[in-house]
Amino acid sequence: MKTAASALHLLRPESPAQALQWMRERAPLQPLAGGTDLYVALNFGTCPARAFLDLSRLGAWRGIKVERDGGLRIGALATFAEIRDHKGVAKALPALCAAAREIGGAQIQNRATIAGNLANASPAADSAPVLLAADAVVELVSVSGVRRVPVAEFFLGYRRTALQPDELIQAVVIPTPPRAGQWYFRKVGTRAANAISKVVFCGVRGPQPRIALGSVGPVPLRARRAEAALAAGEPVETAVAALQQDIAPIDDLRSTAEYRRFVAAGLLRQFWERTASPVRRPVRRR
């Protein structure tokens, strides 16, 4: 490990209240949940943090709840293995199960949490497009109280979020899914497991189609122009053209802008084609 471990400090709060107090008083603290992103950075010597707040004992922020209205309340510390296997999630938001199933590999899914995936703010975060398309809301909490921020407003820029230095994510709340909604999710990472997305796409078809993508810009994003075209009943090719305005992919180690644009367009067509019939189909798995 490139980072000197002996220089790191770990605080282990016993309650959410204590965690929040320390976040305020002992700032800056780097929250640590599953560690699947942080340990990589520590190993490479690229993690600037030296003081960590271990959230693993805070049971209050675990758990997944199906609300009476059919919505979901997912505790910040819910792991992707829990989400992947949760019957309520499978029913309300099958795309999230599909995303959870394709995050890293089984070992990563056992550790990684939904809040960690959001707070890490990678443009390639696989759960983010699903939460964006679901109009999910992130509950941020500090000693000053709770704020509710739509996921669409949570990502401010490349690896930047709306989190204040003393805030933690408490839960992710997903409103009642549209009744006629049909979900489509697909991650394109070339390798079948342990891949980082080259493009990740989530779409929900309803009266107001919602489309979100990852790895095609500095943040996971909603494709508003493409959505508008589809909502207006334009042909799918018009939406495909609009989508190219929504996204701003780059060439990087993993892929090319050219390829990402090609795939994003193809996924939009596939989403529209597969959700054309009113019958609810299972979410596509590769």
Add this chain to the structure above:
Amino acid sequence: MASRARAGNVGRSVPRLEGPEKVEGRARYVDDLRFPGMLHGRTIRAPHPCGRLRAVRLGPGGLPLGLVVVGPRDIPGDNVIATIEDDQPALAWGEIRHAEEPVLLLAHADREALWAIPAEVDMIPGTPVFDPLASPRVFKQIRIAKGDAAAALRRAPVVVEGEYRTGAQEHVYIEPQGVIAVPENGGITIHGSLQCPYYVHKALCRLLRLPPDKVRVIQVETGGGFGGKEDYPSVIAGHAALLALKARRPVKMVYDRGEDMRATTKRHPSIVRLRSAFSRDGTLLALEAQVVMDGGAYVTLSPVVLSRGVLHASGPYRCPAVAIEGRAVMTNTPPNGAFRGFGAPQTLFAIEAHMDRCAQQLGIDPVKLREKNAFRPGDVTATGQKLPKDTAALPVLREAVRRSDYHRKRIAWAGTGRGIGLSLFFHGSGFTGAGEVRLASKASLELTPKGVRILVASTEIGQGTRTMLAQIVADTLGWPLSAVEVAPADTGLVPDSGPTVASRTCMIVGGILQKAARELKRKLGRAKPAQYLARHGALVVTGQYEKPAEIQWDEERYRGDAYGTYGWGCDVVELEVDPVTREVRPLKLTAVQEIGKAIHPGLARGQVEGGSAQGLGWALSEEVVMRDGRMANAQLTNYMVPTTKDTPEMDVTILGLGYRHGPFGAKGLGELPMDGPAPAVVNALRHAGFDVREVPATPERLLRCASR
């Protein structure tokens, strides 16, 4: 025990000797070992791909107490990594030829303090060369000529031309490079993760100016090699030894994955241009090949990689006129080195991708074209070698075609996004040309009270060397496997059996051991081992490689028997291309490979399956991204080796025609499976509608080749 003859280990998948230790986690690897007073080593490396080194500055800030620093002036012997030519320094001074080139060594007891030391390498950057075709320096050039290829190409009714490229490949052994150097007995002992103890031994004698008996190299349980631990251990062991001798304390150097991927060797990238002439009925009349291999910054093993490459460049085909010209050239990237297949996968990729294009142009089925031209026993190769009876190109081709239902799928899948393609290949067993004669390898058997102990420098690197050699010895003696032990590969104990490379361990070293076992049996007569030892004292029988009389090789003219014999293979790949993402999903791989007698069928299948998976990775997803001469994706998240979920069902068939000079008829196996998958993949992609002539065939590349 030894009195009751009990043969029958050979040809059975007996439990692996070292299996339980590995499975139960008891096996100890380099990083598990600690020595009293041990320091940790660190390498300071050049930041630019070429230029002149001005200075290396440590600090700012105080340096930790007890820091050991080794520069070029601290080298007691010659500042070279002794291999084929001595152009690679252990520590660069003056000229820098590649990024990550070692310039200074540090050691300290506290690993964290060691890595916290700021180091600045001051260089005057030069203008690097990255394109091998633009390289001003040729490390090695080889020509092979048979008949008048130029004339035949002028006259022929059909001529097909093409250029084929292959990328670098990282070994991704599970355990990165690592050694511990221990100063003792007025010399140095190396405990290391390595394939070739005597290569390291030779390099250290030269670097440290020590006599052979003062350098001892012990192979520790090794987590994979694939050729990556053939040449590079001489570098890291040299560094650790220099530090240890200066510090007078043991020094451990273990690279992390990033350093290992950035600094150590890769498979040579290649560019192969082919021109072939056919009659209208598809008879191959002439072949011209230009092979360029990117050697990286120093010669290292490039001449012999090139040699094996050009010797396989005309493929498993009879051809009256052949002209092959090969060059290994310098570029300002870390030296490329040995990797399973050693040049042959590159040239076989070219010829096998080319053959399907030829078939297309001739309007002949790819199988028919190969059947027409494939080597038969008695045919003569480009170097003039008359092929032996075990030449199995046609049997493997026919069996693979039959088992995979190739012809039916070829028709049924046309235009569906699915594709099926095949490759026919061969691989020379053992060292090229006179290599085995030069090595003159030795292997010994030592009588023990319970049986016998094998003394060889051949290493177990996951492929099953110990078990397989023990089977050969046990059956030759007619003893149970439990009577045979295998000594550690320790130059203090074992003779120089040559390196564990080139698919030679079973056929060559196994053969020497078989001879030694026969002699031991003769000496023993009817006595039990314990009785013999009581009566006569210790008994060690040493065998040495003897060249079969009929093998002749002329190194100057590149004529004669390039290899004692060859393994033969045919791979059929079935795949599916996703229309939306251009991702390629292999559905099935049918591998039919002829390797002589399979000493241990389970291990043999494992080699075929593992090598095929490695070949599929090279074909589809493994891409070394170089930026300014450095590997930019030196992480396992971004360098994409296939997972089990990416690896298709494999139907493996092993044919065994037998080689009369191999132990129980065995030939080489380890590298053969690496040769077939990549060309079979691009031929399947061609069937699916993609004209690909380069690997890895990533989705990004397929997008370009389809939109072209």
